[in-house]
Amino acid sequence: MRLIQYMGVSLLASSLLFGASDLMEKATKAGLKPIPNEKEALQKLIDPKGMITPERVELGKKLYFEPRLSKSGLISCNTCHNLGMGGVDGVSAAVGHKWRANPHHLNSPTVYNAVFFDKQFWDGRSPDLENQAQGPMQAAPEMAAQPSLVEARVKAMPTYVEAFKKAYGKEVKVDFKTITQTIGLFERTLVTPSRFDAFLQEDENALTDEEKEGLKLFIDMGCTSCHTGIALGGGMRPFPVAQPYKYANVGDFKGDKNGMVKTPTLRNITQTAPYFHNGAIWSLKEAVQEMGRTQLGKEISDKDAEKIVTFFHALDGKKPDVAYPQLPTATESMPKPDMN
Amino acid sequence: MRLIQYMGVSLLASSLLFGASDLMEKATKAGLKPIPNEKEALQKLIDPKGMITPERVELGKKLYFEPRLSKSGLISCNTCHNLGMGGVDGVSAAVGHKWRANPHHLNSPTVYNAVFFDKQFWDGRSPDLENQAQGPMQAAPEMAAQPSLVEARVKAMPTYVEAFKKAYGKEVKVDFKTITQTIGLFERTLVTPSRFDAFLQEDENALTDEEKEGLKLFIDMGCTSCHTGIALGGGMRPFPVAQPYKYANVGDFKGDKNGMVKTPTLRNITQTAPYFHNGAIWSLKEAVQEMGRTQLGKEISDKDAEKIVTFFHALDGKKPDVAYPQLPTATESMPKPDMN
Numbered sequence: 001m002r003l004i005q006y007m008g009v010s011l012l013a014s015s016l017l018f019g020a021s022d023l024m025e026k027a028t029k030a031g032l033k034p035i036p037n038e039k040e041a042l043q044k045l046i047d048p049k050g051m052i053t054p055e056r057v058e059l060g061k062k063l064y065f066e067p068r069l070s071k072s073g074l075i076s077c078n079t080c081h082n083l084g085m086g087g088v089d090g091v092s093a094a095v096g097h098k099w100r101a102n103p104h105h106l107n108s109p110t111v112y113n114a115v116f117f118d119k120q121f122w123d124g125r126s127p128d129l130e131n132q133a134q135g136p137m138q139a140a141p142e143m144a145a146q147p148s149l150v151e152a153r154v155k156a157m158p159t160y161v162e163a164f165k166k167a168y169g170k171e172v173k174v175d176f177k178t179i180t181q182t183i184g185l186f187e188r189t190l191v192t193p194s195r196f197d198a199f200l201q202e203d204e205n206a207l208t209d210e211e212k213e214g215l216k217l218f219i220d221m222g223c224t225s226c227h228t229g230i231a232l233g234g235g236m237r238p239f240p241v242a243q244p245y246k247y248a249n250v251g252d253f254k255g256d257k258n259g260m261v262k263t264p265t266l267r268n269i270t271q272t273a274p275y276f277h278n279g280a281i282w283s284l285k286e287a288v289q290e291m292g293r294t295q296l297g298k299e300i301s302d303k304d305a306e307k308i309v310t311f312f313h314a315l316d317g318k319k320p321d322v323a324y325p326q327l328p329t330a331t332e333s334m335p336k337p338d339m340n
Numbered sequence: 341m342r343l344i345q346y347m348g349v350s351l352l353a354s355s356l357l358f359g360a361s362d363l364m365e366k367a368t369k370a371g372l373k374p375i376p377n378e379k380e381a382l383q384k385l386i387d388p389k390g391m392i393t394p395e396r397v398e399l400g401k402k403l404y405f406e407p408r409l410s411k412s413g414l415i416s417c418n419t420c421h422n423l424g425m426g427g428v429d430g431v432s433a434a435v436g437h438k439w440r441a442n443p444h445h446l447n448s449p450t451v452y453n454a455v456f457f458d459k460q461f462w463d464g465r466s467p468d469l470e471n472q473a474q475g476p477m478q479a480a481p482e483m484a485a486q487p488s489l490v491e492a493r494v495k496a497m498p499t500y501v502e503a504f505k506k507a508y509g510k511e512v513k514v515d516f517k518t519i520t521q522t523i524g525l526f527e528r529t530l531v532t533p534s535r536f537d538a539f540l541q542e543d544e545n546a547l548t549d550e551e552k553e554g555l556k557l558f559i560d561m562g563c564t565s566c567h568t569g570i571a572l573g574g575g576m577r578p579f580p581v582a583q584p585y586k587y588a589n590v591g592d593f594k595g596d597k598n599g600m601v602k603t604p605t606l607r608n609i610t611q612t613a614p615y616f617h618n619g620a621i622w623s624l625k626e627a628v629q630e631m632g633r634t635q636l637g638k639e640i641s642d643k644d645a646e647k648i649v650t651f652f653h654a655l656d657g658k659k660p661d662v663a664y665p666q667l668p669t670a671t672e673s674m675p676k677p678d679m680n
Contacts, residue, residue, distance in 0.1 A: 065424060073430050074419070084405060084667040090413050091677045099439035101679065271669045283672050322664040327424040329611045332623050337431045339441065 020204035023212055027200060030219045031228035034200035035113075035193045035317075045230075046115045046188045051181075055167040060186025062163070062325045063179060068153045070143035071097055073337030077183060080108040080136070083322055086271030087112035087190070092279030093251065096136075097144035098339070105251025107279030112317070113267045115188045117234030122277045123256040124236045130184030137180065147176035152335050154179055159328030192267060192317025199314070207314050214311025217304055222296050232266035232315065242297030246290055247280035267315045284309050360544035363552055367540060370559045371568035374540035375453075375533045375657075385570075386455045386528045391521075395507040400526025402503070402665045403519060408493045410483035411437055413677030417523060420448040420476070423662055426611030427452035427530070432619030433591070436476075437484035438679070445591025447619030452659070453607045455528045457574030462617045463596040464576045470524030477520065487516035492675050494519055499668030532608060532657025539654070547654050554651025557644055562636050572606035572655065582637030586630055587620035607655045624649050 036042040046052070063069065067076040075096055080089045087110035093101040094108045106122055114120065120132035136142040137150060145153075154160045155174055164174045164182075172178060196215075198206035207215065218224065226237045239245070239261040255261040261277060274280065275287040285305045292300035300308070376382040386392070403409065407416040415436055420429045427450035433441040434448045446462055454460065460472035476482040477490060485493075494500045495514055504512045504522075512518060536555075538546035547555065558564065566577045579585070579601040595601040601617060614620065615627040625645045632640035640648070 067422070067425075068430065072435070074435060079414070082407070082667075084665050085407075086669070090408065090670070091679075095412070095414060095679060099679065273670070273672075282676070319666055324662040324664045325424050326659055327422075329426070330430070330613070332613075336622070339431075339435060339439070 018216070020199075020207075020212065023216055024200060024202070024204075026219055027215065030224035032200065032219075032224060032232065033230045034197035035116075035191055035230055037193065037197065037201060042191070046191065047185075052185050052188060053167065055163070056182055056185045057189055058325075059160075059163045059167050060182040060184070061322065062160075062327055063154075063183045064186050065325050066327055068157075068327075068330070068334070068337075069137055069145060069150050069179075071145045071149065071338050075143050077111075077133070077136070080142070081111040083111070083190070083319065086110055086268045087114075088272045090273065092274050094142065096142035097140065100141035102251075103141055104253045105278045106253055107274065107277060109262075109264060110268060110272050111187055112190050112192050112319070113231050113265050114234075115191065116229065116231035117262065117265070119234075119236060119262055122253060122262050124260065124262050125256065128184065129187045130181040133180035133183040133187070134176070149335055150176055150179060153330075156331050156334030157328035158331065190320060192319055194267065194315050194317040196314045197317075207311075210307070211311045211314045214307040214309070215314075218308050218311055221292065221298065221300065221304075221308070223291070223308070226263040226295065227266050233263040234265055235263055236260040237263050240294035242295060243293050245276070245294050247276065247278060250278040250280045253277050266312060267317055269312050270309075270316055284312065358556070360539075360547075360552065363556055364540060364542070364544075366559055367555065370564035372540065372559075372564060372572065373570045374537040375456075375531055375570055377533065377537065377541060382531070386531065387525075392525050392528060393507065395503070396522055396525045397529055398665075399500075399503045399507050400522040400524070401662065402500075402667055403494075403523045404526050405665050406667055408497075408667075408670070408674075408677075409477060409485060409490050409519075411485045411489065411678050415483050417451075417473070417476070420482070421451040423451070423530070423659065426450055426608045427454075428612045430613065432614050434482065436482035437480065440481035442591075443481060444593045445618045446593055447614065447617060449602075449604060450608060450612050451527055452530050452532050452657070453571050453605050454574075455531065456569065456571035457602065457605070459574075459576060459602055462593060462602050464600065464602050465596065468524065469527045470521040473520035473523040473527070474516070489675055490516055490519060493670075496671050496674030497668035498671065530660060532659050534607065534655050534657040536654045537657075547651075550647065551651045551654045554647040554649070555654075558648050558651055561632065561638065561640065561644075561648075563631070563648070566603040566635065567606050573603040574605055575603055576600040577603050580634035582635060583633050585616070585634050587616065587618060590618040590620045593617050606652060607657055609652050610649075610656055624652065 036045060064077045067074050069076065080094050080096070081087050082089055089108050092107060093105040095101050109122070114129060118124070120126035120129060121135065126132040126135065137145055138147065151174065161174055164172045164178065167182065168178065195206045226235070227233050229235065236256065238259055239255060270284060273284065274282045275284065281287045281290060285302070288305040288308050289300045292298040376385060404417045407414050409416065420434050420436070421427050422429055429448050432447060433445040435441050449462070454469060458464070460466035460469060461475065466472040466475065477485050478487065491514065501514055504514045504518065507522065508518065535546045566575070567573050569575065576596065578599055579595060610624060613624065614622045615624065621627045621630060625642070628645040628648050629640045632638040
């Protein structure tokens with residue numbers, strides 16, 4: 001009994017000794033970075049080329065919610081990257097045109113904070129959000145729309161054409177590239193500062209003691225070798241490393257040509273189940289443990305996994321306010337919806 | 341030449357002689373009514389039972405945008421009744437679960453101003469919006485969710501349960517009836533005042549001369565025998581009356597057991613193509629002319645149909661501002677999406 005008490009005191013003491021500022025330093029050393037809370041610094045980071053303007057973002061938002069960019073007229077970017085659901089669809093494999101699931105059984109990654117990723121798509125084949133937006137729009141099991149169709153639809157809505165002129169000047173070419181670029185510019189604004197950012201920015205009390213403990217464990221375990229940077233992820237990494245992934249048989253995704261897979265962000269991770277590239281794991285705790293096995297070759301105990309999950313709640317971010325847009329009215333010349 | 345000039349002057353004179361106040365009176369006699377602009381009168385009209393509270397409307401809005409109320413987790417009320425697209429989906433026949441089109445090839449009617457309809461659904465089988473909301477949620481080719489599934493999903497999101505308690509009191513039963521009722525209460529608020537309302541409320545200049553001419557023609561032709569009341573529609577009427585409907589072969593809908601069909605509202609009609617119960621006509625002018633033939637036994641000239649369409653633009657209403665909702669996070673116990 002005495003011994004147990006003594007151990008309790010000792011543990012408490014050690015956790016007090018290892019204070020918040022040590023933890024901040026530890027986190028920073030592990031490569032974890034906050035979303036800048038200074039407006040200009042953030043702007044520079046999300047818009048290095050200085051392309052963002054309020055007109056373009058507003059137009060990009062409309063296009064993001066625009067189902068008529070899909071062949072059927074029913075699927076928008078927001079269908080799979082739902083801004084009200086952590087930027088995802090909450091299903092294992094994305095479902096699109098004709099109710100087809102993603103042929104590789106790939107899970108829709110979140111659009112929130114995707115601006116901080118090194119690359120886009122699970123295999124990192126796209127360098128940025130503007131380029132990424134071109135993919136799902138054309139993919140047969142997603143929005144299934146040829147660029148010419150997307151252009152014809154948008155051009156058949158005079159309000160859009162006017163908005164493009166306002167956003168880019170009268171000489172603008174309302175083409176597939178400009179349309180997808182504008183969506184990308186809107187997506188760049190979708191960042192979600194969290195209590196974790198406040199903590200990294202010197203607010204010691206932004207995290208609870210339990211969250212701090214989870215963060216420490218997260219770093220000590222080695223999770224930050226992949227889940228690092230502002231996004232706590234977003235870079236290309238080998239997967240799996242130590243042991244085969246338990247649900248490798250779900251879908252046929254093997255990563256890029258070097259077997260590298262994009263590390264998902266951990267921001268808002270409590271809101272973006274199911275997990276892994278093939279959405280095979282619904283429990284965040286199980287996901288942490290599976291990551292321990294596949295990537296670190298470690299059995300993470302239930303207790304430790306729970307602590308790490310507790311920390312993850314500090315990554316739930318404040319979403320930007322989005323007024324649901326009123327979309328333009330089509331002229332009769334607009335190419336009709338096509339369900340086939 | 342003189343004669344033509346004389347006729348021109350005469351027409352102009354007669355349109356001036358028949359002034360705005362005469363037209364207002366004529367419209368009122370034809371049963372056309374404005375959306376009240378006095379807040380209390382409007383409230384009484386849309387909420388005769390005094391059920392609406394801000395908490396219920398906010399919760400109802402979340403549920404309206406909630407795809408997890410569908411079996412797949414992908415289809416929300418807003419999928420077919422898109423608040424950014426005049427309250428419709430813009431396709432001929434609604435498409436839902438497993439990409440199935442409505443088996444009767446029925447077109448999704450607008451949710452805007454539906455509170456002013458006498459009955460809900462094309463065959464008027466539902467008395468109100470609360471009751472209506474129960475239909476599509478369960479229908480196999482729409483959201484395809486059994487009441488028990490809807491309840492289990494909602495209950496697996498603690499934030500919803502809390503919101504129901506806040507909205508109805510701690511003893512609330514979070515069941516299918518309360519869930520759909522809450523959606524109905526939100527829908528009651530979706531009214532869109534227009535320039536036409538301002539005109540009926542004595543603002544003579546709210547309509548252009550061309551719109552006034554279209555309105556006069558609209559009444560004189562007899563359109564108001566069905567398109568009347570606040571919604572300019574929403575009542576059950578025989579269809580077709582004078583001649584067979586040109587696209588009667590699209591789908592098998594024959595109306596209710598007495599052959600009555602709900603008259604669609606004309607509010608926001610410029611935004612809700614395609615037209616008719618089976619969405620077979622994409623041109624508003626053609627729709628007007630087809631109505632003339634089927635219901636009034638009249639050939640409406642191109643010119644007259646265009647004038648009536650010009651008036652319809654005055655029915656485009658101001659949509660309520662809707663902040664896109666952040667939906668609750670699910671617990672792991674939530675029943676999984678099911679695509680089959």
